[in-house]
Amino acid sequence: MPGIGVERTGTKFTTNVAVLVGAIAVTLSVIVWAFVAPDNLAEVGTAALAWVTTNFGWLFSALAISIALFMLVVGYGRTGGIRLGADEEKPEFTTRSWIAMLFAAGLGIGLLFYGPLEPLTYFQSPAPSQDVQGGTEAAILPAFGQTFLHWGPIAWSFYALVGGAIAYSAYRRGRAPLISALFEPVFPGSTNKVLGKFIDFFAIIVTLFGTAVSLGIGALQIQSGFMFVTGLGPFGNMFLIGAIAVLASLFIASAVSGIKRGIRMLSNVNMVLTGALAVFVFVVGPTVFILNYLPASMVEFVKQLGAMLTLNASQGPEAVEFLGAWTTYYWAWWVSWTPFVGMFIAKISRGRTLREFVTTIVLVPSGIVIGWFVVYGSTAIFMTMNGEDLQSGGTSEEVFFQLLQRLPLGMITSAIAMVAVIVFFVTAADSASIVMASMSQSGRPEPAKWVTVVWGLLLALIASALLLAGGQATLSGLQQLMVVSALPFAFVVIGVMISWAKDLRTDPYIIRHRYARAAIAQGVRRGIDEYGDDFVFGASEVPADEGAGAGFDSEDPALTEWYVDAATDALSTVTSEDVRRTLEPGRIQPRGENQPSRAASGDAALTVGERIEHEHDDEHDDAK
Template sequence: MTSEKKTDSPKHSDHHDPTGLIRSPTGEVVPHPALDLPISSEQDQRKGIDWVVFGVAAVLAIAFMAWGILATESLSKASGAALAWVMDKTGWFFVLTASAFVVYVIWLAVSKYGAIPLGRDDEKPEFKTVSWIAMMFSAGMGIGLMFYGVSEPITHFVTPPPGTGEAGNPEAIQHAMSTTMFHWTLHPWAVYAVVGLAIGYGAYRKGRVSLISSAFAPLLGKRATDGPAGKVIDMFAIFATLFGSATSLGLGALQIRSGLQIVGNVGEVGNAVIVGIIAALTACFVISAVSGVAKGIQWLSNINMVLALILALFLFVVGPTVFILDLIPTSLGTYIGDLAQMSARTGAEGSETATWLSSWTVFYWAWWISWTPFVGMFIARISRGRTIRQFVAGVLLVPSAVSVLWFCILGGTAIDLQRDGTANIAEAGGLESQLFTTLEQFPLATVASIIVMVLVAIFFVSGADAASIVMGTLSEHGTEQPTRPTVIFWGVATGVVAGLGLIAGGEDALSGLQTITIVAALPFTVIMVGLAVSLQRDLAHDPLIVRSQYAEEAVQQAVITGVTEHGDDFAIAVIEDDHSNGNGGGSAAGAVTTDKT
C-alpha cells in the first residue's frame, strides 16, 4: 500500500479557494474550520476606558472604602454575617469546584486537546522557560509561601486537622505536611490553569480580547459577552482581584511588621505602622506596574527566585537536613493517600470541621479563586506559543514540586525544633512571626530575617503589579497595556482595601482579610464553572481537532473502500469532494486508486 496526493484543479471554486476560505450560503467568505489561519485581533477595534465597567466598579470600590473608613464596626459585623452565610450554605461548592478543576485540567493535558497551542500552529513561546516559571510562580502565590511556609505546618502539627488524631500522635507530622501540600500544590494551580487556558486560548488562538467575558463567547454568544452580561462578568473579576490582592498585601504587611519588631527590636506597633507599610508597598508596586511586564515583573521575579533559593538552601544546610530529606517522600506518600479524603471534606462532618474549613481549606480555595482573574490572565499573557500540555505541565507540576520542597524545608525545620523542645515555634506570637522565630535558632538570623522581609516585599510588589495591570486591562476593553491613571487607581484601591481589612479584623487582623476574601470569591466561583464549560466548547471546534476528525473519517472510508475493491494493492489520494454521494460540508475526500507499482 502506498499513498499519493493528486493536484486536481478544484471543481467548485464558488465554495472554497486555495487560501482555505469558504463561502457561506449567503456568499460571505469565512475561514475553513480545519485550517489555522491568521485572525485579526478584536483589540484593534476596542480602545480606551470602558466607562460602564470601570465606572460602576470604581464607584462600588470607593463606596466600600468609604464604608470601612466611616463605619469600621458596621463593616466588620456585616462581613462576619456574610461569612457565616457563605460557609453554611456554599462551603461545599468551594470544595467541589476546586477538586473538579484539578481533574479537568489534568484530563485536558493528557487528552487529544493537549496538543492545541495557545497561538498559531507554528508560534514559538515568547519567554524563556526559566523566566516563564519565575514570573508565574512569583505572581501565583509567592507572598503566601513566605507567610505560611512555617506557620501552616507547625499549626497542623500542634493542632491536628479534624479526623487525623490527637495532638502528639505518631502520624501528626505526616498529616500536618500532607494537609499543607493539599492546600498549596495541585488544587490552587489547577484553579489558575482554568482561567489561564480560557484567556490564552481565546486571545492568541481565536483573536479575542483579553477579558474574562470574552472567554464566554462560545457559551453565551458574542452579542451577550459584548453586552450587559459580559460587563457584569468583568466587574466581578475586578472585585475578586481587588479583594484577593488586598488580602495578600495585608498578609505581607503583617509579616513585615513582625520582622521589624523582632529584627529591629522596636516592640509592639499599632495600626499606624501597618498603614505605613501598606502605603510604601503600594507605591512600589504602582511604580513597577507602570513600567510594564518586561521591565517590572520579569526583573523582580528573577530576583526573588534567587533570594528564595538562597533562603531555602540556607535552612536546608544549617537545619535538620536528614529529617527534611526523610520528610519529602513520607509527606508525598501521605498526601497521595489522603488526597481523596481531604478533597471531600465538608462541614457535614460537624461544627468542628466546619470551623476548621473556614479558617483553612475554604479560605484557601476562595483566596485562590479570588486571585484567578489576574493570575490567570497574567500567566495566559506570558504563556503565548505553548501547547495546552506544556501549559498544564508548567503551571500545575513545576510550582507544586517547588511548594513541596519549600514546605518540607521551612515547615520541617520548624516542626523539628518544636518536637525536640528547642523552641516553641507554635506559641511565638501570631502566624506572621513564626518564620522569624524559626530563623532565630540558627546562625546569621538577622541577615536571614532581612532577606525574608525583602522577599515578602518583592513577592507582593510583583504579584500586586500584575493585579493592577489586569484590573486596568479589565477596565479598558482588554488592552494589554492599560493607561497609567487606571493602573494607579486600582493599585491605590488595593492598598486602601488591605488596610481596611486589617482594621476590620480587630485584634485578629487575619480574620478580617479571610472574611472579605471568601465572601468576594463566591460569585466568581460560579463564573469559573461557566468558564470551564465555555472553554471545552471552544476546544471541541479547534482546527487541530477538526483536522483530526476529517483525517480519521477520510482514511477509514478510503481504507475500507480500498480493501473491498483492490485488496492490498491500492493507494490513497486527496481530491475534491463533488458531493455526488450527498455528503455536504466541503471536506476533502479520500479517493482510492489501484497501485500499479
Template sequence: MQLYLTAGFILLIVIWGVLAPETMAAQFDMLLAAITRNFGWLYLWLVLGLVLFALFLAFSRYGDLKLGGEDETPEFSTRSWFSMLFAAGMGIGLVFWGVAEPISHFNVAPPPGIRPGTPEAANAAMRHALFHWGVHPWAVYSIVALAIAFFLYRRDGRSLISTVTDALPWHWPKRLGGLFNALAVIATAFGVAASLGMGALQINSGLTSVFGLPNTQVSQVAIIVIATALFITSAVSGVDKGVRLLSNANMILAALLALAVFLLGPTIVIVDTLTNTVGTYLSEFVRMSLRMTPFRDTNWVGGWTIFYWAWWVSWSPFVGLFIARVSRGRTVREFIIGTVAAPSLAAFLWFSIFGGTALYLEVWQHVPLSEAVKADVSTALFQMFEALPGGAAMSAVATLLVLVFFVTSGDSAVLVLSMMSTGGNPEPAARVKVIWGVLIAGIALSLLLAGGLKAVQTATIVFALPFTVVIVLMAWSLWLAVRHDWDEEQRRERELKRRLRQMAGQ
C-alpha cells in the same frame, strides 16, 4: 463607565473600613458564617471538578491545540514564564504560611481521631499543607487562565472575562458580560488586597526581627504606602521590564533561601518528610478534596480549606488574565503542565523544607514555634530562623523576599485590573494603573484597620462567592470551544489529505 462603577464600589468599602472598622468586621463575620455553613460544599466540588478537567485536557487529544497560530513560539522563556506566574500566583502566601500552617495544624490536628501534638498530627499537618497549596489551587488558576488564553489567541477575543463565555449556546451569559467583568474586578481587588495585607504583616515582623522596628499598625501602614509606590512604578514600566525582571530575581532569592534552610536545617528529615507527605497526599487525595464535618461541631474546614478555596477563586481572574497575557504560543498540554504540575512540585518542596524544619525544631528541639504561631502567625518564620545557624541573614533575605513578592503581586494586579476596567486594553494608560494601585492599597489598609488578618480572610471569602458561578460558565464554554476547534482542525486535515490524494491521482 465600568472603571468608575467598580472603583466607586471598592472605594465605598474602603471608606467603610476606615470610618467604622468594627461595624464592617461584624458584618463580614456574619456573612462568613452564612457562606461557610451553606456554600462550603460548593467550593469543594467546584475545585475538585477543575482538577479533573485540567488533568483530562492535559492528557487527552485536545492537549495538542496551540494557544495561537501553529507557527507561533512562546513570547517568554520557560524560566521567565514560570517565575512570573509563580510570583503572581502564590509568592507572599508561601512565605507567610510555609512555617505557620504546618505548626497550626500540628496544634489542632485536621482529621478527627488524631491527637494534637503527636507524630500523627505532624504527618497530617504536612499532608494538609500540601493539599492547600498544591494541585487544587493551581488547577483553579490553570482552567481560568486557559479559558482566557484560548479565546484571546484563537478567537481574537479581548482580555476580559466576558469574552470567555462566547461559546455558550445561551444569550443570557453574553448579556451579563458586564456583570461578570465587574465581579472579576471586585474579586481580584479584594483577593490581592488580602495577600498584600498579609505581606505587610510579615514584612513588619521581619523588620522587627532584623532591625527592631516596632510591630504596630503605624508601621504596617507605612510599609503598605512605600510598597505601593514601588509596585505602581513597576506596573507603569510594563511587563517586559518591571514584572519579568522582578519575578526572575525573586525566584533566585526564594531558591537560595530554601537551599540555605535545606542545608543548615535537618536535611535528612526534610527529605523523609517530602517522601512521606507526598505518599499520604496521593493516598488521601479524594478524601481531603471532599471532606466536610456535618456531624461535628468544628470550624476547621471552613477556617482553612474553604477559606483557601475561596482565596484561590478570588485570585483566579487576576492570575488567569496575567498568565494568559504571558502564555501565547504554548500548547494546551504544555500550558496545563506548566501551570499545575511545575508550581505544585515547587510548593511541595517549599513546605517540606520550611514546614518539615519547623516541625522538627518543635518536636525534637523543643523550639516554641507553637507559641509564636498562637501569638502572631507572621512571626513564625523568623522565630524558626533564630534557631538555625545564620538566622539573622536568612531573616533579612526573607523580609526582602516578601517585599519583592509584594511588589510583583501588586504590579501584576494593577496591570490586570487596568486591562479589565478599560475594555480589555492590553496597554492601559498609566493614569488607570495609578488609580488601581491606590485603590488596592486602600483596601489592604482598611481591612487591616478593620481587624487585621481575620478581616482580610473574611472579606476574601465573601467577595469570592459570586465568581464561582462565572468559573463554571467559563469551564463549560472552554470545553465547547476546545471540542469545536479540535473538530475543525481534524476536518481541515482530512480535506488537505483528500486534495493531496486527488493531486497524486492526476
C-alpha cells in the same frame, strides 16, 4: 484557519467608564465602612463566611474536583496539541521567566507566611478526617497531606482553568481578554451586554480587595521582619503606612514599565531569593528529617486524598469548623483569585500548547510548593518536637522569622526573607494593577499608564485604610467577605468550563485531527479490502462526497464565522501542499528553509494501490 490573536482583529479597547467608576465607588465605600465601623466589618465577614461554608461547602468541594479533572482532559486529551495562539506562534517568554512569573503572581507572600505555619498547625491540631493525635509523630504525614491538598495541583487547576480559557479566547479566537468574553460561545455578544459588564466589574472588585488583603498581611510581615532584623519596635501604624507608601511607588513604577521589563525582572530575582532560602534551611536545618518526609509526604497526600476531599459539614461541628477555617475557605479563596491570577497567566502564556500549559501551570508550581512546605514545615515541626516555641511572639506573621532566627546566620537570612517579602509584595501589586487596568479598558492588552497608576494608588489606599481602621481584625473581616464573594463567582467558573469546552470542540486543530484520522481509517479499510496486507498510501483529490471530509462542510459559518469576522487583514488559509505534508493527525511537517507551520484541511482522501516499482517509490511509506 491557523487561529488569530486579538491584536489582529481591529478591536478598539476603550475605557469602560461604567465599570471603572462603579469599581472606584465600591472601593471608597468599603474604605469608609472600615473606618466608621471596623468591628461591624469583621462581624459581617465572620457571619457570612460561616453561612457560606456551612451551606455551600459541598459546591466548592465538587467544583475543585471537577476543575482538576477538566484540566487533565484538556491538557492530556486530544486538545493538548492546541496552541494558545496561532499555529505558528512561539512563546513570548523563556520557560524560566515564565515559571518565575507564575511563582510570584500565584503564590507570593502566602508562601512565606504559611510555609512553616500551616504544616505546624495541622501537626498540632489534625483535621477531623485524620484519626491521629496532635503533636505526635503520627500526625506529621497527615499534616503535609492536608497542606498539599490546599496548595498543590487542585489549587493550581483553578488558575489554569481561567488563565487557559482567557489565553485561548484572546490569542486563538481573537476575542478581548476579559472574563465576560469567555461566554461568547454560549451568550454571543456577552462582552457588551449588562451581564458581561457586571462580570467584569465583579472581577475587578474581587481582584482589588483580594490583593489588598494580601498586601496588608505582607505589610504586617515586613514589620515583623524589620523588628527581628533591627531589634527595634514595636512600631505603630505610621510605620505600616510609610512602608506601604514606599512599596506603592515601587510597584506602580514596575507596573507602568510593563510585564516584559519590571515584572519579569522582579520575578526572576524572587525565584533566586526564595530558592536560596529553601536550600539554606535544607542544608543547615534537620536535613535527614526533611529527606525522610519528602517522598513519604507525597505518598500520604495521594493516600489521604479521598478522605480529605469527602470531609463535609454533615460529619459534625468539628468538621464544620475545620472546613470553614481551612478547606472550603481555601477553595473559595482560589476562586476569588482566579480573575487576577488567571488574566495574568493568560498574558504570559501566549504561544504555549495546552499540554505544555497544563503541565507547567499545574505541576511545576505544585512541585515548588511541595518542596517548600516540606523543607519549612519539617523544620518547624522538628523544632517544636524538640521544645522550641515558634509562636512565642503571639502572631502568625512571626513564625517564619522565628524559625530563621533559630538557625545559623539568622539575622542575614531574616534580612533576605524580608527582601523576598517586599519583592513578592511588589510583584503581586503591580500584576494586579495591570490586570485591573486592562479589565477596566475593555481588555486592552497594554492598558494606559494613567489607568494603571489609578489602580495602583487605590490598591495602596485600601490596604493602608484597612490597617489603620482595625489592623488584623479588619483585614480578616474583608478577607472573609472576599471568600463569600466567591460563591456567585463559582457559578461564573462553572460557566467558563462549559463555554471553553464548546469552543474546543470546534477548534481547527481538533477538526484537522478528526479529518486526518478519518483519512487514515478510510485508507486502511480500503487497502485491506482491495489488496490484503500489501498496499501503500498515496494522496489525491477526490469528489467531496468520497473523501475523508465527506459529510463535513468546511465552510459552515458555525465553524468559520468567528475567524472571518475577527480578521482585519489577509486571512491565512491552508493549501493542498499543507494537506500533503500532514504526516500525523493534527500535526503539520515543516516546509522550506524557514519551516513555516501551517494547518491542514480540505477535501482530500488517501489513495491506495499495490506496491509497484517506479522512480518516486521512495516517497511512499509501506503500511504493512
